[in-house]
Amino acid sequence: MQELYDAPLAPLTTFRLGGPATRLVTADTDAEVIAAVREADDAGTPLLLIGGGSNLVIGDKGFAGTALRIATRGFRLDGTALELAAGEVWSDAVARTVEAGLAGVECLAGIPGSAGATPIQNVGAYGQEVSATVTEVVAYDRRSRETVTLTNADCAFSYRHSRFKAEPERFVVLRVRFALEDAGGLSAPLKYAETARALGVEAGGRVPLATARETVLRLRAGKGMVLDAEDHDTWSAGSFFTNPVLTDEEFAAFRARVDERLGADVEPPAFPAGEGPEGEGRIKTSAAWLIDKAGFTKGYGTGPARISTKHTLALTNRGGATTEDLLALAREVVAGVYEAFGVTLVNEPVTVGVEL
Numbered sequence: 020m021q022e023l024y025d026a027p028l029a030p031l032t033t034f035r036l037g038g039p040a041t042r043l044v045t046a047d048t049d050a051e052v053i054a055a056v057r058e059a060d061d062a063g064t065p066l067l068l069i070g071g072g073s074n075l076v077i078g079d080k081g082f083a084g085t086a087l088r089i090a091t092r093g094f095r096l097d098g099t100a101l102e103l104a105a106g107e108v109w110s111d112a113v114a115r116t117v118e119a120g121l122a123g124v125e126c127l128a129g130i131p132g133s134a135g136a137t138p139i140q141n142v143g144a145y146g147q148e149v150s151a152t153v154t155e156v157v158a159y160d161r162r163s164r165e166t167v168t169l170t171n172a173d174c175a176f177s178y179r180h181s182r183f184k185a186e187p188e189r190f191v192v193l194r195v196r197f198a199l200e201d202a203g204g205l206s207a208p209l210k211y212a213e214t215a216r217a218l219g220v221e222a223g224g225r226v227p228l229a230t231a232r233e234t235v236l237r238l239r240a241g242k243g244m245v246l247d248a249e250d251h252d253t254w255s256a257g258s259f260f261t262n263p264v265l266t267d268e269e270f271a272a273f274r275a276r277v278d279e280r281l282g283a284d285v286e287p288p289a290f291p292a293g294e295g296p297e298g299e300g301r302i303k304t305s306a307a308w309l310i311d312k313a314g315f316t317k318g319y320g321t322g323p324a325r326i327s328t329k330h331t332l333a334l335t336n337r338g339g340a341t342t343e344d345l346l347a348l349a350r351e352v353v354a355g356v357y358e359a360f361g362v363t364l365v366n367e368p369v370t371v372g373v374e375l
Contacts (some may be wrong), residue, residue, distance in 0.1 A: 020055065021045040028086060031069055033131055034245065037077025037371070040067065044117070048194045050236075051168070053159050058193055059085045060161055067371060068191060069176050070106065070133030072256045074140065074256055078372030079342045089135060096121075100154075107137025109142075117228045118283055120160035121199035122175050122207040123152040126168045126214060129239040129356050131246050131257065135192040139183040140367070141176045145235050149197075150176035157194040160182075160288065166193065178292060178303070181219030181365060187369075197305035209230040213238065243329035246296055247295040252327045254336040256368040260306040263362050264292045270302045280303075281312060307332040313359040315352050322346045342373060349375055 020122040029035050035231040046052040059066040065084030069075065093104030094112060099121055103112050113128045127137075136142070137149045138156050153171055160167045169190075175182040183190050200207060205225040209215045215222045215290035217234050224357035226234075239245045243252030265273060270289065277287045286310050310331045319326040323349065327333035334348055353364045353375065366375045 020047070020051045028081060031088065031135065032072035032075045033254065033344065034076065034078060034256060034336050034342075036336055036340060036345060037075070038081025040082040041084055043086045045088045045090050046088045047092070047106075049091060049166075051314065052087065052089055052105075052191060052193060055085070055087050056159060056161060057164070059087070062350050067229045068079075071108065073130075073227075074136060074368045075134035076256065076342060076345065076366075076368045076370045076373065078370075080372060082371055089191075091193070099199045099201055102135035103195050103197070105133060105194060107134040109134050109137060112233070115216070116199060117232045120201065120228065122202045122203050122205065122228060123147070123197065123199040125206050125228050125231045126209075126211070126235050128235045129245045134195050135287060138181055138192065138195055139176055140179055141181050143179070145214045145238070147309055148176075149195075150174070150181075153195060154198045155196040156183075156192055157196070158190040159191050162189055170231055178179060178264060185263065204228055214364055220263070224242060238287070241329065243306045243333055243335075245326045246259060252329050252333065252335055253335045254338075255327060255333040258306070258311070258332045259334045260301050260332060260364040260368055261367045262351075263309070263364065264301050264303050264305050265362070268360075270304070272361055273304070273360055277312075280359060304362070309356045309360055309362060309364070310352055312350075314354045315355060320348055322348075326352075346373060 023043045024099060026040050028037045028040050044055045046055050067082050067086045069086055072366045089106045091104040091106035094107055094115060095102045096119060109132050110129055112134055113124050117125050126147040130142060138153055141148055141150045156174060158167055204227060206228050208223045212222060220226060220227050244257055247253045277285055288305040290303045292303040315326055317331055318328040322339050322344055324344040325335055325337055327335050330366045334345060356362060356364050
């Protein structure tokens with residue numbers, strides 16, 4: 020276990036933003052993670068957990084407490100059962116499952132961050148979510164002060180949400196277990212229309228695993244969603260806003276605003292919001308579409324924080340930005356979308372020491 024004081028946190032985030040932590044601890048084993056958490060809890064010290072740093076917006080003043088960087092490693096396959104340590108690099112783990120000929124997470128290729136973060140956000144992209152394959156999450160329960168194993172049902176997954184996100188001060192993810200599929204080297208059925216079109220198959224079709232992964236990586240790279248230190252479009256948290264989930268009444272009001280602003284012949288995106296209490300009977304629309312139609316096009320902005328030149332859903336640090344620069348842009352986008360369509364965008368990244 021390593022310790023640093025007055026430690027810069029910006030280099031540990033994909034935004035490359037934020038001030039220092041009073042203390043930074045790097046833990047390489049589950050035992051070290053638990054020991055560091057217990058030490059902070061016993062002392063009443065604020066605790067910030069950091070994995071890959073791809074979903075964090077840290078304030079310019081930094082974090083007055085202990086930042087715990089989870090750097091545990093472990094990739095274990097037993098047939099189609101996969102167990103990942105929380106600190107495993109997610110994109111590398113996906114590549115290894117594809118090499119092993121196992122389907123279920125291949126469309127989640129290229130997503131930055133660590134394996135331990137995936138159940139917290141119920142990470143998803145291109146028609147897959149980890150909730151479809153996660154069987155168990157091993158976590159340290161700060162309330163009971165013991166290690167617990169939560170089943171998929173215990174995790175209470177919904178769109179970009181979970182029990183871990185609902186109780187952010189309680190659980191520290193240590194390991195994540197998945198049930199993958201041996202489909203003879205083929206992908207899981209493709210659910211996302213853009214992916215299916217790019218692969219020249221119908222929705223529901225299967226393609227070779229490696230082809231699916233490579234296609235997703237290409238699609239993501241075209242939107243600046245694959246990390247590249249030389250490309251400021253990837254100095255971001257990926258999608259900064261979640262897709263709004265609306266009731267029928269809210270969607271009707273939204274549709275009326277679309278008709279008024281853009282014309283009755285314009286059809287706003289509308290998708291089923293999914294199963295579970297957060298999605299049942301609701302309609303999901305596209306945050307990227309809302310942002311663009313409200314006038315915030317690719318590359319919008321004049322300062323060091325701007326909208327990506329490749330995707331309207333990503334806010335980026337063009338170099339030399341501060342967290343306040345980023346938040347000012349985010350607030351401008353939220354206000355503009357609300358004024359245009361009456362829909363409130365919600366940030367996807369976790370904010371530390373600041374609020375949108």
